[in-house]
Amino acid sequence: KNQVEQSPQSLIILEGKNCTLQCNYTVSPFSNLRWYKQDTGRGPVSLTIMTFSENTKSNGRYTATLDADTKQSSLHITASQLSDSASYICVVSAEDSNYQLIWGAGTKLIIKP
Amino acid sequence: GAGVSQSPSNKVTEKGKDVELRCDPISGHTALYWYRQSLGQGLEFLIYFQGNSAPDKSGLPSDRFSAERTGGSVSTLTIQRTQQEDSAVYLCASSSRSAGANYGYTFGSGTRLTVV
Numbered sequence: 730k731n732q733v734e735q736s737p738q739s740l741i742i743l744e745g746k747n748c749t750l751q752c753n754y755t756v757s758p759f760s761n762l763r764w765y766k767q768d769t770g771r772g773p774v775s776l777t778i779m780t781f782s783e784n785t786k787s788n789g790r791y792t793a794t795l796d797a798d799t800k801q802s803s804l805h806i807t808a809s810q811l812s813d814s815a816s817y818i819c820v821v822s823a824e825d826s827n828y829q830l831i832w833g834a835g836t837k838l839i840i841k842p
Numbered sequence: 843g844a845g846v847s848q849s850p851s852n853k854v855t856e857k858g859k860d861v862e863l864r865c866d867p868i869s870g871h872t873a874l875y876w877y878r879q880s881l882g883q884g885l886e887f888l889i890y891f892q893g894n895s896a897p898d899k900s901g902l903p904s905d906r907f908s909a910e911r912t913g914g915s916v917s918t919l920t921i922q923r924t925q926q927e928d929s930a931v932y933l934c935a936s937s938s939r940s941a942g943a944n945y946g947y948t949f950g951s952g953t954r955l956t957v958v
Contacts, residue, residue: 733884763946772846772933772949773885818884829901832884 731756733821733833741839746809750836752802752819760824764793764804767816767835776804776817806838814840844868846950848934854956855924863919863953867936874917875947876909877933885933891917924957931955 733754742748754762761780765773777786777793779802785794790813792805806813816835823831847866855861867874876888887901891911902908906924911917921928931954935947 771951772935773947774949775946778946820885829887829890830885832886834882834884 731821731823731831733819733831735817735819735833735836737836738834739837739839741841742809744809744811744840744842747805747807748809748838750804750806750817750819750838752804752833754800754802754819754821754831754833756800756821756823756831758824759797759800760822762793762795762802763820763822763830764791764802765818765820767818769815773818809840811840811842814838846934846936846948848932848950848953850953851951852954852956854958857926857957858923860920860922861924861955863921863932863955865917865919865934865936865950867915867917867934868938868948869915871936871938871948872914873937874911875935875937876917876919877935878930879933879952880930888919888932921955924955926957929955929957 736751761778763778764776766776767773776788776791779786779795781797790807795802816837818835819833820830849864872893874891877885878888879885889902889909890898906922909919931952933949933952935949937947
């Protein structure tokens with residue numbers, strides 16, 4: 730069964746600190762993996778999209794990594810800001826489905842001043 | 843418009859009533875998706891429209907749910923005889939290409955439905 734699991738479920742860190750969020754998936758055959766940021770009361774906003782051949786991709790202070798062999802991805806946030814407080818969702822697309830994405834439940838990140 | 847617009851943003855309805863949720867996609871986007879997000883859960887696919895093709899309704903949880911897309915633009919998701927388990931945030935997204943390729947979705951802010 731295609732699944733995406735994220736950890737931790739929630740995380741609280743101080744402003745300015747770094748953090749890493751984890752995503753494990755069992756989706757096969759793999760097409761691509763996306764990280765989304767979802768602010769409370771808003772729709773998800775795409776941060777990165779990675780295909781099988783990409784190991785790392787950055788978007789400002791966000792860096793995503795992908796290990797297609799172990800089926801793991803991480804999202805690293807550097808020098809966190811209060812505006813980073815949100816849910817971060819890992820989403821994986823299977824190659825045999827050209828539109829259905831398998832969504833993780835997300836990690837709720839809270840940045841404290 | 844500049845983004846995906848959904849209305850209403852919040853809807854409280856009594857159990858057994860019908861509701862209609864509206865989505866205005868980005869102009870020119872041929873693909874439109876409806877998702878449902880229950881509290882603390884990941885997004886659940888409901889239905890997909892692509893151009894003039896027949897929609898993929900495989901994600902609709904029951905025959906109380908239906909959706910249409912008129913003129914290839916605005917879409918309406920209808921839930922008949924609402925139940926408490928229908929309470930969730932309903933998100934609409936549009937894309938200019940099939941999202942199986944590496945094209946991004948643009949999401950609306952969602953409609954929060956509460957069935958009491």
